[in-house]
Amino acid sequence: MAWTANDPLVSVSDLKVWFPVASGVMQRTVGQVHAVDGVDLEIKAGETMGLVGESGCGKSTLGRTVIRLIKPTGGTVRFKGEDITHIRGEHLRGLRREMAMIFQDPYASLDPRQTVGDIIAEPIDVHGLAKGKERQDRIRELLRVVGMNPRFADRYPHEFSGGQRQRIGIARALAVEPTFIVCDEPISALDVSIQAQII
Secondary structure (H helix, E strand, O other), X not given: OOOOOOOEEEEEEEEEEEEEEEEOOOOEEEXXXXXXXXXXXXXXXXXXXXXXXXXXXXXHHHHHHHOOOOOOOEEEEEEOOEEOOOOOHHHHHXXXXXXXXXXXXXXXXXXXXXXXXXXXXXXXXXXXXXXXXXXXXXXXXXXXXXXXXXXXXXXXXXXXXXXXXXXXXXXXXXXXXXXXXXXXXXXXXXXXXXXXXXX
């Protein structure tokens, strides 16, 4: 059955993500940390869902698992009605064009050896969406969208404040115009005056 706009865009059923706990010289598995254990949720197109919980409760792990940056231990993740729990290769790569993530720690998610322009354009390059002047125009447009000077495209991440780096990460997430974005505390590094503008 084909997906329609009335159906959930993302559907998660009994999702589990367990990480092994190793101990001793041989690093044998002695237990498991249940980072995500039996989560169910549905998100429709155009909806915004906020996930609230204490530090270390699995919010980031859940987000990363939904967009398949982490492989789930159990359960099902569906996107537009399709089970994406175990897809890989080209199929997973195609899915990445429709999903993006804005990471909590902007500095850790930005390659310090790349210019801001190349960081923002990475998803554009991976999916072959634009080249040459069109690529440069898209980079400048994305920088403007997040409230940054387009001339910053030739600079490197270390030259910016935490809030500016977060905006670079947001621009990168928006680069391919994804259908679904997971935001892991996207405005925590931003000034209060900028937070409302970004949201």
